Amino acid sequence: MSETPASTTAPLTGQLETLSEVIAAAAAQFADVEAYVEGAQRLTFGELGRAADGVAAAFVARGVRPGDVVAIMLPTSIDYAIAYAATARVGAIATGVNTRVGPREVGAIFERAEPVLAVVDEGVGAPVPPSVGTPTMHRRELVAAASSSAAAPAHQGRAHDPVTIIWTSGTTGLPKGAWFDHDNLRAAVTTAGVMTAPFDRRLVSTPFAHAGFMAKLWEQLAWATTLVLTPMPWSADDAVRLLGEERITVAGGVPTQWAQIVDHPALGETDLGALRLCVAATAPTPPELVERVTARLGCPLVVRYAMTESPSISGTAPGDTPDVLYRSVGRPQAGVTLALRDETGADVEHGAVGRIHVRGPCVMRGYWREPELTREALDDDGWLRSSDLGRLDDHDNLVLAGRVGEMYIRGGYNVYPLEVEHVLAEHPQVRQASVIGVPAPVIGEIGIAFVVPVDPTAPPSEHELRAWSKERLADYKAPDRVVTLDALPLTAMMKIDKAALRATLPEGFGVRSA
Secondary structure, three states: OOOOOOOOOOOOOOOOOOHHHHHHHHHHOOOEEEEEEOOOOOHHHHHHHHHHHHHHHHHHHHOOOOOOOOEEOOOOHHHHHHHHHHHHHOOOOOEEOOOOHHHHHHHHHHHOOOOEEEEEEEOOOOOOOOHOOOOEEEEHHHHHHOOOOOOOOOOOOOOOOOOEEOOOOOOOOOOOOOEEEHHHHHEEEEEEEEOOOOOEEEEEEOOOHHHHHHOHHHHHHHOEEEEEEOOOOOHHHHHHHHHOOOOOEEEOOOOHHHHHHHHHOOHOOEEEEEEEEEEOOOOOOOOHHHHHHHHOOOEEEEEEEEOOOOOEEEEEOOOHHHHHHHHOOEOOOOOEEEEEOOOOOOEEEOOOOEEEEEOOOOOOOOOOHHHHHHHEEEOOOOOEEEEEEEEOOOOEEEEEEEEEEEEEOOOOOOHHHHHHHHHHHOOOEEEEEEEEEEEHHHEEEEEEEEEEEEEOOOOOHHHHHHHHHHHHHHHOOOOOEEEEEOOEOOOOOOOOOHHHHHHHHOOOOOOOOO
16 A cells, blocks of 8 residues: 655646646646555556556547547446546546446437447446447456557647536436536535545445546545445445555445444454544434444544535535434535525425525536436526425425425325435334335325335334334324335435335235225
């Protein structure tokens, strides 16, 4: 492991306009600092710059030009990072294709993006659709090009040129491509706040194809952050080992991962002296788990809320209470403004549920080659109209209430599933819960709760969970039916896949009118 420099440095922003310039600057200024750690493989920022130049030259030889789209169809890896950096050095536009998406989604992405080259790893993920005829570069060819001494082209580009297209998960339809320019990526340096400090060593388990990496590469380069990649499939054994061996300073995970880490028998023998921050995302973190993480790992836990279209939105702060972390996603990040509006576009009263609107420098420029969808999502003043619902609590923390399409109306009353899920997850016999609404005669819709019990051999009964909910919520919000599962299905971004849950129910399941 390379030594961390004793001094700190200002972020690489200044007069730099493009990601290509920042890659070159980081390679020069932080030449011996590790950029990526993947098992036994390590890559410094200097080596990243040289490898990106070699691959960029190979891209140009294959016809890639500034403004072209390059599809990266690799698993999360050092090779993926090199491919992204090389695309930026050419002045082309990088789009990542998650290896977990299926042929239908891949076909839709290629139809919309029209990449001139796809970087592939045979046998990993869905293949390039044969109908599009896109040329491919195999991963082994990328590795060979990365070791060459070829120089990158001189193209630098402009701050408002597109640099990446990031695809939504597609759980409610075909993926949409949110595109970002260099200024978007530069802005992530300042919105990061407590999430980033000079020369951090960050443990990463999320896919590189999504916004947490694609929209944050400038931030990583500016602060000389080392990304330590967790082996896949994820395991608590690997996570705990890497926390100590790699002197991790920032570690992120979903609540179920944190629960496994704090219960791991080797944690007490692991040197966690470098750890300064733990991050939870994608699902509510119960207060009891917050307290255990904070106590056992000796550092604060924070929650972050973002979306593909705006990779920086809000978060809690170190020192916020466990209840704040569980029930809210904190306050806006630096430079971000939030508004809660009804369907007419008017602001709702403080404390009322409204559609979340976001404005800030990290908000996407639009959906790639989708002008109508872009007009629906972005207004002339730069406000992003999201599909998420929320309200502000008494301390102006944002409390999520679910998504527009998830709210259901039971007997004339609005029910927001996330509120019910929070209450169910507080039950001592419930590990996870997810709620959906389904059609029912007379009453309109009813709630179905999918529950993962703490002890599969002794799950809580439907009657018990309905009574628990009615003691804490209005009676009409209690789930009408409860389905016990061993695990909840997840999307490629490790979010609960409600479409998959809905698909498991037979027609007419759960009808109950009282």
